[in-house]
Each structure stands twice: as C-alpha cells, then as structure tokens.
Amino acid sequence: MITQYRFALKGSNPLRSAAAYHLYAWLLAQLPCEFGDLLHEQGETPLSQFLYYDRQLQCMVWVVNLLGEETEQSLSAVLCRCPEIILREGRFIAQTLTVTSFDTPEDFLICARKKPQLRLSTLNIVTPAAFKQQGRYTIFPSERLLLQSLLMKWNRSFPDYPMEDEDALRMLEEGLHITDYRLRSVRYPLKQTKVAVFQGELRLEAKMSPPIAELWNILKEFSAYSGIGIKTTLGMGGVLLPDGEALNAF
Numbered sequence: 001m002i003t004q005y006r007f008a009l010k011g012s013n014p015l016r017s018a019a020a021y022h023l024y025a026w027l028l029a030q031l032p033c034e035f036g037d038l039l040h041e042q043g044e045t046p047l048s049q050f051l052y053y054d055r056q057l058q059c060m061v062w063v064v065n066l067l068g069e070e071t072e073q074s075l076s077a078v079l080c081r082c083p084e085i086i087l088r089e090g091r092f093i094a095q096t097l098t099v100t101s102f103d104t105p106e107d108f109l110i111c112a113r114k115k116p117q118l119r120l121s122t123l124n125i126v127t128p129a130a131f132k133q134q135g136r137y138t139i140f141p142s143e144r145l146l147l148q149s150l151l152m153k154w155n156r157s158f159p160d161y162p163m164e165d166e167d168a169l170r171m172l173e174e175g176l177h178i179t180d181y182r183l184r185s186v187r188y189p190l191k192q193t194k195v196a197v198f199q200g201e202l203r204l205e206a207k208m209s210p211p212i213a214e215l216w217n218i219l220k221e222f223s224a225y226s227g228i229g230i231k232t233t234l235g236m237g238g239v240l241l242p243d244g245e246a247l248n249a250f
Contacts, residue, residue: 001069001072001101001103002065002066002067003065003066003099003100003101004064004065004066004224005063005064005065005066005079005096006063006099007061007062007064007096007097008054008060008095008097009061009062009085009092009093009095010092010095011093012090014089015060015089015092016051017126017127017128018188018189018235019089020049020050020051020127020234020235021234021235022088023051023062023085023087024049024233024234024235026086026087027075027078030078030082031078046067046070046071047064047065047067047233048067048226048227048237049062049065049233049235049238050062050126050127050232050236050237051063052126052240057097061097064079065226065227067153067158067225068157068158082094083095105160106161108218109218112217112221113214113218115221117210117213118206119205119206120204120205121203121206121220122201122202122241123202123239123241124239124240124241125183125198125199125200125201125228125237125238125239126238126240127235127238128186128188128197128198128236128237129197129198129199129228129229129230130196130198130230130236131145131149131228131229131230133145137196137197137230139185139196139197139198140183140198141178141229142178143173143178143204144173145229146176146228147169147176149229150223150228151163151219153222153226157226163215168211168212171209172208172212172215175206175208175212175216176205176206176216177204178202178203180202183201183202185197186198186199188236190231197236221241223239223241224241227239
C-alpha cells in the first residue's frame with residue numbers, strides 16, 4: 001500500500017521544518033517498541049514525512065507517507081486519531097486535510113501511467129535535502145543522484161515490483177536533464193553537527209522515448225511520497241509537485 005496523510009498543524013508556538021524530527025519521535029512513541037526497532041533496523045525505512053509552511057493555508061502542514069502494507073497496518077490507526085500532538089515546541093492540533101491511498105503498488109503504477117508525459121517538470125524540494133556519495137554529503141543535486149535515490153526507495157519499498165532493467169535505467173539517465181534551478185544552500189543539524197544541504201526548485205527536461213518517459217513519470221510521481229535523498233524519515237527531502245504539472249516561469 002501507499003498512503004499519504006496531510007495535516008494542518010495549529011498551535012500557539014511557531015514551528016520550523018526541522019521539527020519534523022520531533023514529530024517522528026512522537027509518532028514512534030505511539031507505537032509498540034518492536035515496530036520502532038524494526039524501522040531502525042531496516043535502513044531505508046518504509047516511511048517518509050516532512051513539515052513545511054503552506055502559504056495558502058497560512059500554517060504548517062505535516063505530510064506523512066506510509067510505503068508498504070506493514071507500515072500501513074502499524075501507523076494508520078495512530079494517524080487517523082491524532083487530533084492533538086505534544087512536542088517540545090508546544091501543543092498542536094492536527095487537522096486532517098487529505099488522505100490519498102493506493103491499495104497496491106499496481107494501483108499506483110496505473111495512476112502514474114495515466115499522467116501526461118510532459119517534457120518539462122518541476123520538483124519543489126520544500127525541506128532541506130542531501131545525497132551522500134563516497135561518504136560525503138553533496139551540496140548540489142544531479143540527474144544520476146536523483147534517479148538513484150528514487151529507484152532505491154522504490155525497490156526497497158516494493159521488492160515484488162522491482163525497477164532493475166539496466167538498459168532502461170541507462171536511457172532514463174541519458175534523457176533526463178536539469179535545465180533550471182532555484183536552490184539555496186542551508187545548514188541542517190545531523191548527529192551533533194550541521195551539514196551543508198540544499199532546498200528549492202528543480203526544473204527537469206525529459207527527452208525520451210514514450211516507454212522511458214513513462215518510467216520517469218512513475219518515479220516523478222513517487223518522489224512526492226518517498227522524498228529524495230537521505231533521512232526522509234526524519235523530515236529531509238520532502239517533495240511537492242505542481243498541481244496538474246502547471247509550471248510557473250522561473
């Protein structure tokens with residue numbers, strides 16, 4: 001299963017996107033210890049979540065994505081009954097905005113394939129993001145790192161639906177290009193230190209055959225559920241896609 005919950009968080013104290021780490025801790029505290037241990041043991045966990053400010057709603061929005069049936073069974077009951085959340089930042093009321101669910105990965109694939117194959121796409125990376133390469137954090141995204149991240153997250157979440165065709169992946173990488181970006185570098189606290197990461201918008205051009213463009217469509221849609229890069233369970237790498245892929249000029 002793939003399920004996305006969106007909550008408006010309203011309280012007397014301000015929140016920053018880094019508070020997603022505390023929201024994750026709160027979420028684990030609602031669960032049996034065995035499940036929390038399982039999440040930590042799995043490495044790439046079947047859960048991504050992030051916190052961002054929605055200008056239209058004028059409040060912080062918490063997005064929680066459950067990837068896989070086991071995660072859905074363990075967490076959906078908690079998320080369906082969390083009107084009040086107590087964090088170190090204060091007490092917050094969680095108002096459910098939307099719940100989007102796909103019963104199987106096949107359902108998600110069918111829906112993603114129906115999306116129009118646009119030559120230009122935008123990824124809005126609304127929380128600090130980073131990739132790790134050769135033991136170092138990267139301060140700028142690349143097509144290869146983006147695709148590798150999304151493919152790894154898909155294959156680990158849904159091993160029964162692997163994307164492992166080497167020829168298709170090579171053509172995907174050759175046909176995808178970052179054409180414009182509006183990024184800024186920020187410092188993000190990780191393990192008692194602050195690392196250089198990036199945040200902002202990416203515009204990508206896809207020059208591919210229809211079958212390869214279909215694969216890119218799937219990964220692009222999946223990015224809004226999986227996030228990109230490292231530590232997406234802790235609130236990093238949150239992605240929003242434009243409604244209907246209606247792009248604004250840079």
